[in-house]
Amino acid sequence: MSHKIILGFAALLVPGVALADWTRSYVIEWNEPAMYYGAEGGVIDPGSDCPQGTNPELDWIQVLMKAGYTREEAEWLRDPANPTRSPVHGQNQMAFRGKDRANVYTNPESYPDPGLAEVSGKVAEGINLDGDKTTGFVSPDGEKGIDNTFYKTLGCWKTYRGPERLSSGALQFNDSMRNGGWTTVIVMHGRGDDPMNDDQVDVGFYMSDNDMVKGGDGNIARDYTFRIAPHAHYEAIFKARTVDGMIISTEPADTVMLRDPGYTRDLELRQAQVQLQMREDGSLRGYVGGYRPWRPVYDGWVNARGPVIESLTWVELPSVYYALKRNADYSPEGANGEKTHISFALRVDALPAYVMTPDYRQQAAAIKSYKALAPEQKRERQFSYTVDGVVPYNDPNLKAGPDLDVLLSKQQHLSKK
């Protein structure tokens, strides 16, 4: 029950704390796209969300043959003894299955839509972004109008599907974050006397360069201090109010950006809102929602090495491309009506923490932008070693490409042995 709370009078005693009515601060210890799992158990089982269960594994030999490779070629390409499966189990040649052996990762429309089963259930987590109760899903608690088309589109894909904290994507990226990959803190500041019910609350999401620390039980420890590290892009500020400890946006934020727990890295959200519950034990839980551009999502998976992602997550990436494009539901200003964005919600779990201003002098209380203080930040691609979704390989014996003679390379390999 130790809230990081500074009441007004305490501010007088503590030099360095800016005038604040109340402030609470947190560190995000887990976050994942809010993907409601409709099955009773397991991770891929059929459920109300995906009656066929998670999209099943593909027969890659069939996929390659459909793309024009002979059976012998396809079998050799998938054979573990084939050294061109290097540098890891990815198979670069798999990129070249579009029309005229075009690279399907960079040119998905060179390939017919293989199809991706979508969520058919009625229940979803997230926020009613458009205020319309007649559109969207019903929340697990029965709230109507939940907008989360991202979930509808990709919720049956193995990457995202699974019970809370157990889908492969959630595990992978949170494990990385908790081991020091990045840190996001939340500061909230209200002007009323009662933090649980306050009409004027500001909420800020900031990056910190202090790592989370695991305690003796292996979980993230609470009450650690994090300094706001001004970031040129990753920052989100919301106007909100609290009702019985639930923080709800009072107006959407036009554009915010957070660190994505995924290969996309940039989680840009238009018309963004929060819905976060302050809980008895001092923790915070809820959603950040908004409309995110869908193309970077697709590109994130491609850049993470298309063939590897396809093999591991049981998907043909072009199907992800077509599905996102098909379901996109938001067109921001300047897009000429093109639906470039898709409704999305990030589920956030945060622990009480101390958050300091960038100069370490005081606990952050005023919610403001620190972007102006940020060093110049290049938004580097996460996978600098991939080009067009594959890892360029210098070894002439391990080449891949539109012109590769698969069987000749097989013979060369076998004769060398």
Added chain:
Amino acid sequence: MSKKLENKGFNRRSLLRGMLGGTAVTMGLPILDAFLDGNGKAYADGARLPVRFGTYFWGLGLTDTPAGGTRWVPQKTGFGYDIPSELASITALKDKVSVFSGFRAIPDGRSNLVHWTGHASILSGVAPPRTGMFDGPSFDTKVVNAIGKTTRYKVIDVDASTSRRPISYSTETGGTFASPEITPLGLYRRLFGEGFQDPNSDNWQPDPSIMLRQSVLSAVKDQRKALMATVGKDDQIKLDQYFTAVRDMENQLAVQLEKPEKCEACEPPAAPEELPHAASIDVVNRNTVLMGRLLAMGLACNQSRCFNFVHTGGTSETYIAGESKIYHQITHDEPTDGKLGYQPKTSELAGLVMQGFGDFLAEFDGIPEGDGTLLDNCLIFAFSDTGYAKIHSIENIPMFLAGGAGGKHKAGQHIHTTGDAVTRVSLTAMQLAGAPVGEFGVGTMKTSNPITEVMA
């Protein structure tokens, strides 16, 4: 000290010069079995068997389940632990193997470099900043420098994985890794080919550095009388004990200049057959048995005291023959079976990989030595790169200590912690193997706290 010798060109010629110069003690004809470490069981006549040390690495950990269960952590701790399914292969030898669970690598703010941070932390005590290097030496080199300097080879590095590139995680500098033997034949030639001296023959070469070590002690001993002349009773008892310790050290050195016990277990083997060049698990395991057998005999014949063995690399490329997916891929893409609660194929492969370890140990246990087996005089530290490979977890990384370390290892126990640093097990291994190391690791993983439960 022999670092100096190497650097300064201490060779047979300078030894000869020393002897001709009349300063060297007279030696009987070439002898040498040197043991610096002073560990090991005593023969009836007082000579002792040395402790041998090795590392054994396999890739991709063992199987955990997201809900917190596991396919390899015994339920019971201490002696007489139960055998979960993935440990089946060590059943016969479990009284000689200690299991360590619940230990984790703590990167202290550095990223978890997948298939690298885990074993880099175990070996170097700190998570490295990037793949392909460690911040410092791997700890096996500390053991090698303590106990490996007096045999023909300080250490033998072996890679049984038939991977695209030879794999070794042993490094003196953190930058350059050892070049392992990658075929049974190559290993055979190294150990028993040209230059092999059968310890049971009479043709011996002495180690000249031992005499130099003796001279260090003789200066100390010279002063004994002067010191003892002026002390009171209590101090005399203390200093007597000190000089007894000096004498023990001298004896250790003197034994090394005497003709050693014959290595009764040493039977130089015939050259092995060539195996098919493939990375499937059946071939890797056959490689492991063959190379383990050669290695064990190499130790029994006193060609080396130390080894590093790689069964499969961090991103293991092994697979079940006839199937199209490799183990690495399966660990990531296979979903947890809702009913079983774990990844069935992954677990099956983990069991097969562990079969290699069990068979490897059996080779060491099959060589009689003293009143036990070679394995009883070995300490083999086995470990992997990850815990739950599906998510590249660096928690609950499986580790084992096999062999009795000449009686120093209270083997056959299961030690479980909730998140202690992996370096505690590394430190334990170093100390059991006889390395003079009191502290290991950097930052949160720094420890001077070995696992005393397994130390006699």
Added chain:
Amino acid sequence: MKILRRPVRAFAVLLAISPVAFSIAAHSAESPAATGASAQVTVAARRLSESEYRHTIEDVFGPDIEINARFEPEKREQGLLAVGNAMLSLTSGGFEQYFILAADITDQAFDNTDLEALVGCSPKDASGADPRCARQFITHYGELIFRRPLTEAEVEARLETANQGAEQTGDFHHGLNLALTSLLVAPEFLFRVETAEPDPNNSGAFRLDGYTKAARLSFLFWNSAPDHELLRAARDGELHTEAGLKQQLDRLVAAPRFKDGARAFFEDMFQLDGFENMVKDPAIYPKFNQTIANSAKEQMLKTAVGLLVEKNRDYRELFTSNETYINRPLASVYNVPYGSAEEWMPYTFKDDSERAGILTQVGFLSQHAHPGTSSPTLRGIKLHEIFRCEPTPDPPADVDFSAVQASEKGTARERLLDHMENPGCNACHRRSDPPGLALEHFDGIGQVRKFENGELIDVSADFNGVQLDGAKGLADYLKADPRVPACLVRNVYAYGTGLKTGFRDEAYLAEQAEAFAEKGYRIPALMQQIANTPEFFKVHIPEGVALNTDTTGNAISDNATINNAQNAQAQR
């Protein structure tokens, strides 16, 4: 000053309890005098502690030398390792470690340095022996390592090692390497061999020789071997003169390394052992990890050195002052923000924090607690033992602990009540528990809590008839308690001399405690003051030593000490 009406008797009590303690107090007057022995008498051989070893190597060879070794366990006597070490020898396994370590250190020294800078001269021919240059090298390093000039025989022995090594290896420097190794495994290095010589000013009596005095001083003030200047002062006999000694004492305290010395003393006196092996139940204390344990120990040392040495404050403030240092992990346990980019920052606990002085730091509170609960008894026992020099005897063997161990009900006070009432237990528990109960607002890792198992925790206590309320009450009590500074005085003396203290030292220690009080309880001044008394260098001729005079009784023996002490007392 009236606070010294009660002399420090605590370790007198210990002497009565422990029969072993008498061995050192045994009088030497009965020792038969031997004739014809050396004029020198070895009065003690104290095993070098791990930190003394490390500091000495660093001072002689520089900070880059890595010391990879496993040191043999040390042992506490009368609360101090410094006293325990004076009674220890080493085992064969321990020597083997020193032997490997010495070779490793010399290899590093010869690997990493410009050889001429290291050696101090160049051989005529680097491929063979050069006795002249070798002698220079051995003499130079010998003095730093043995803490005194080598005897000719000692030089000769190493010279032979060096020459033989050079000849055999064809490498002059390798010969030196071996000679240096031989110095590092010698008993004269691994033990602090303390010697006495006939006192020219007091016929028939003995005094510590200059080098022994120099080593006592440098280990007390710097936790390391004497530097060149101290060795020079020893050589020139200056340490036997009042002015010469004073000059060195001023220099010792003024040097930055004095902080190292004070730190080593605090680490020993505060008994900061076992942090490496501290176990806490992660289900109960999820925040606790090894970093917290290490930081907690470091905090106590930083606090003591900062407050008592850098700021030179009244020792008693250690128990009341809330000025300390924290790092980020500790801030999470104290549940305060960490406002610095540095690894450590100065920090003052707020008045409403319940914290008061060093006993309310995570280090003391977690070290003296159980894995899953606090322990008023352990905390109380250690408070008495460490800070008041009042050890508690072991509990009787037939105690039923079941009531105390059932920690899932009520508060610790209720559970301990049984002991306070039980006639077999209450003699000790009535003494040990009250101060511990005053600290009960801190859980097993030192986090503030007001409730235990849903019940409000009462932190009032009756301590020697004084009613205390909580940690602050305890702090105020300790600040006024004359045993606290008197205990410190005893520890400084015993730490510096390596000697157990007993009845015979009471008067001297009382006198020193009085002076300590008069000077405002400043530790640097106290160390100087004690090192400036004849008792600090007093010669205790050990039993069985072969003296070369027939005037044994005139050597300053324990009889004489007692007489002096009685005189001193009578004068007051």
